[in-house]
Amino acid sequence: MDMTRRQFVKVAGAAGVSALMGEGLAACATRDGYDVVVIGAGVIGCCTARELARYDASVLVVEGGLDVACGATRANSGIVHTGYDPLPGTSKARYNVEGARLFESWQRDLGFTYYKNGALVLAFDDADMATLEELRLRAQANGAPETTVIGRDELRELEPNVSPEAVGALSVPDSGVCDPYGLTIAAAENAADNGVEFLFGSPVTGVEASAEGYRVTTAAGNAYAARAVVNAAGINSDLINNMVSSAKLAIAPKRGEYHLFENTVHAFTRTMFQTPSDKGKGVLVGVAAFGNQFCGPNSVAQESRTDVATTREGLDEVLQKAARTWPDVGAGNVISNFVGLRASNADTGDFVVGQAEDAPGFFNAACIDSPGLASAPAIAQDLASQVAGYLGAGDNRDFNPKRTPAPLLVMMDEDQKAALVAQDAAYGREVCHCCHVSEGELVAQLHRPIPAGCLDALKWRTGATMGPCQGGRCTARIAEIVMRELGEAEPPLQKRFAGSTLVGEDADGQAVRLDLGDGATASEIPAGKGASANSDGAANDAAADEAAAPAGAGEATAPAAGADGGGATASEDDGPFELPRAHWRIPGSRCAGVYSARCTMDLMDALGCLPGENAVVWGDTDLARRCAERLRAAGASVEVVLPQSESLARVDGTPRVEEAVFEASDGTLRAVPCDLLVVSAAMSG
Numbered sequence: 020m021d022m023t024r025r026q027f028v029k030v031a032g033a034a035g036v037s038a039l040m041g042e043g044l045a046a047c048a049t050r051d052g053y054d055v056v057v058i059g060a061g062v063i064g065c066c067t068a069r070e071l072a073r074y075d076a077s078v079l080v081v082e083g084g085l086d087v088a089c090g091a092t093r094a095n096s097g098i099v100h101t102g103y104d105p106l107p108g109t110s111k112a113r114y115n116v117e118g119a120r121l122f123e124s125w126q127r128d129l130g131f132t133y134y135k136n137g138a139l140v141l142a143f144d145d146a147d148m149a150t151l152e153e154l155r156l157r158a159q160a161n162g163a164p165e166t167t168v169i170g171r172d173e174l175r176e177l178e179p180n181v182s183p184e185a186v187g188a189l190s191v192p193d194s195g196v197c198d199p200y201g202l203t204i205a206a207a208e209n210a211a212d213n214g215v216e217f218l219f220g221s222p223v224t225g226v227e228a229s230a231e232g233y234r235v236t237t238a239a240g241n242a243y244a245a246r247a248v249v250n251a252a253g254i255n256s257d258l259i260n261n262m263v264s265s266a267k268l269a270i271a272p273k274r275g276e277y278h279l280f281e282n283t284v285h286a287f288t289r290t291m292f293q294t295p296s297d298k299g300k301g302v303l304v305g306v307a308a309f310g311n312q313f314c315g316p317n318s319v320a321q322e323s324r325t326d327v328a329t330t331r332e333g334l335d336e337v338l339q340k341a342a343r344t345w346p347d348v349g350a351g352n353v354i355s356n357f358v359g360l361r362a363s364n365a366d367t368g369d370f371v372v373g374q375a376e377d378a379p380g381f382f383n384a385a386c387i388d389s390p391g392l393a394s395a396p397a398i399a400q401d402l403a404s405q406v407a408g409y410l411g412a413g414d415n416r417d418f419n420p421k422r423t424p425a426p427l428l429v430m431m432d433e434d435q436k437a438a439l440v441a442q443d444a445a446y447g448r449e450v451c452h453c454c455h456v457s458e459g460e461l462v463a464q465l466h467r468p469i470p471a472g473c474l475d476a477l478k479w480r481t482g483a484t485m486g487p488c489q490g491g492r493c494t495a496r497i498a499e500i501v502m503r504e505l506g507e508a509e510p511p512l513q514k515r516f517a518g519s520t521l522v523g524e525d526a527d528g529q530a531v532r533l534d535l536g537d538g539a540t541a542s543e544i545p546a547g548k549g550a551s552a553n554s555d556g557a558a559n560d561a562a563a564d565e566a567a568a569p570a571g572a573g574e575a576t577a578p579a580a581g582a583d584g585g586g587a588t589a590s591e592d593d594g595p596f597e598l599p600r601a602h603w604r605i606p607g608s609r610c611a612g613v614y615s616a617r618c619t620m621d622l623m624d625a626l627g628c629l630p631g632e633n634a635v636v637w638g639d640t641d642l643a644r645r646c647a648e649r650l651r652a653a654g655a656s657v658e659v660v661l662p663q664s665e666s667l668a669r670v671d672g673t674p675r676v677e678e679a680v681f682e683a684s685d686g687t688l689r690a691v692p693c694d695l696l697v698v699s700a701a702m703s704g
């Protein structure tokens with residue numbers, strides 16, 4: 020991978036801000052040395068950077084991934100716990116209670132999704148009821164908001180879909196949900212607006228004491244001098260600590276798997292926990308900030324700090340445990356599965372926050388597992404004030420705590436939408452039909468204080484590709500808009516991490532260009548409105564212009580995919596709808612290079628590239644057949660596997676797909692190497 024090439028984003032125009040992809044650029048960071056280098060741009064690193072901006076100090080945030088929140092912050096339950104659960108006297112108890120209290124004021128300043136929906140902790144027998152009483156007292160001891168124990172009837176009244184087996188619950192009315200990514204990017208943007216610099220695609224490989232304080236070295240071999248360091252490296256925070264301190268830390272990673280349902284599923288309004296055990300808070304049924312019901316996580320210890328592949332066993336376990344709360348739960352309406360890795364402290368189970376005793380100027384925010392999200396604002400404030408005290412930094416009198424979020428149509432009423440479209444017609448061109456995201460919203464994210472630096476950044480900032488088709492119909496169009504907008508950018512675009520290229524690369528690391536003059540044109544793509552990219556962007560735009568109307572007609576609800584897999588269509592004029600991978604319960608890594616047939620063909624036309632040279636097409640649809648033909652015609656080797664013969668048991672590869680594992684009816688497994696996997700089984704059921 021050529022890291023000297025700028026990837027996807029431009030240097031931000033805002034004064035004093037650089038948000039860069041890839042370090043090979045001559046001047047990645049604007050100074051020789053910084054007062055503070057923050058390692059990691061998760062919720063802790065970004066909130067801390069924002070709080071550091073209140074002081075008169077130069078700050079650089081160094082992140083390994085291509086976006087903020089590349090670790091646990093992107094894959095968790097999103098619950099703002101009130102603090103009834105952590106043991107009194109622990110750092111978790113203190114920061115959780117203080118952090119949750121700060122959410123409302125942070126939301127007012129930064130503009131991210133957060134609301135109190137309340138939580139119920141369910142009891143299924145007398146022993147559970149006794150534990151709930153302990154939790155009620157613990158909430159008091161921790162200084163958390165009041166909780167009450169309620170009986171069966173009240174529980175049923177509050178949540179009619181709860182299992183009849185539940186005999187009572189602890190009611191936690193102040194429990195909330197937030198958009199963890201939204202909080203993180205909001206804090207990062209506000210930090211950037213106040214002069215903090217960000218460096219992405221730059222994993223830190225070394226930290227050592229130096230005359231100035233510390234030298235922070237990245238994988239590209241660049242070194243950044245800092246008077247102080249904040250270690251917010253999530254799952255790797257023990258490794259970073261151990262580079263400078265003899266008080267060694269050890270993280271024991273624990274995976275948690277999830278099912279995310281389409282947003283027509285509404286079983287509960289509150290977060291539904293089960294009585295906790297020594298394994299943690301257990302599998303819950305929750306509501307994500309944008310309204311989708313989800314269930315998870317389980318808790319499984321693993322060695323790897325990077326493996327976030329889902330497993331058949333884990334996903335089954337989660338559904339089985341969720342059924343105790345929600346008897347009607349089923350996998351039929353699942354649109355996505357994911358895994359989060361907890362950075363659990365193997366020795367004490369507690370957070371490690373503050374200056375390392377034997378390393379002056381080196382500050383930890385290490386081993387931050389749950390409730391790290393709820394605690395983030397409090398950890399950030401505390402750490403920033405400790406760091407400022409160490410540096411002797413005064414106040415930054417220019418600090419502006421307010422951030423103006425980019426417009427999101429789903430948050431607007433009809434008049435607001437119409438006004439926006441009148442200003443800029445791109446807001447009237449809907450690109451993601453499932454989640455009603457317009458071209459204008461996507462374009463805006465490419466020019467924010469921290470520009471979206473990869474496709475997942477656009478997804479998480481706008482909601483595009485998050486609906487029932489999971490990007491099957493709009494990914495190519497989005498890629499086309501990015502390339503048009505940034506001018507100099509060219510394939511391969513990245514999904515989230517370096518190497519997670521949207522289209523495959525040849526041996527020289529170049530996307531394989533198609534000869535579009537060979538008759539392989541957009542005309543072969545099934546008709547679709549707006550979502551189908553074509554090789555003539557202007558024509559496509561003109562067509563969309565004609566249809567210009569405010570996107571997202573006032574509803575956040577995406578169209579339903581067929582629960583039974585029986586050939587659902589999103590809407591009459593959106594073209595064929597292929598159900599996403601999660602619908603077919605296909606576990607494995609969440610790598611780049613797994614697409615629907617339509618998406619594959621759209622990518623060929625939109626980018627003029629071969630999505631992969633060694634393709635496997637799992638499907639029996641007309642689209643699958645046409646896709647296989649087009650790939651072959653473009654020079655790819657293609658194996659077509661019929662769902663009736665073999666099920667798709669697993670997908671492997673990181674960051675791009677490397678193999679598909681098929682299972683025959685007699686249980687025989689067969690691994691097929693590939694760099695492109697097409698899943699197109701929607702029409703056959």
Ligand SMILES: Cc1cc2nc3c(=O)[nH]c(=O)nc-3n(C[C@H](O)[C@H](O)[C@H](O)COP(=O)(O)OP(=O)(O)OC[C@H]3O[C@@H](n4cnc5c(N)ncnc54)[C@H](O)[C@@H]3O)c2cc1C
Nearest residue numbers: 059061063083089090091092098223253275359391392393
């Ligand atoms: C399954 C699960 C469910 C959870 N549910 C909740 C919940 O409901 N409520 C709650 O309060 N908390 C919850 N948590 C905990 C919460 O998600 C975490 O505590 C929080 O996200 C930790 O944030 P962080 O910034 O410390 O780590 P991360 O989000 O992991 O961020 C660390 C960042 O550092 C980067 N990085 C790592 N190594 C390096 C390096 N060497 N160089 C440069 N960058 C590096 C990573 O790419 C990443 O972006 C949950 C966690 C999990 C896993």
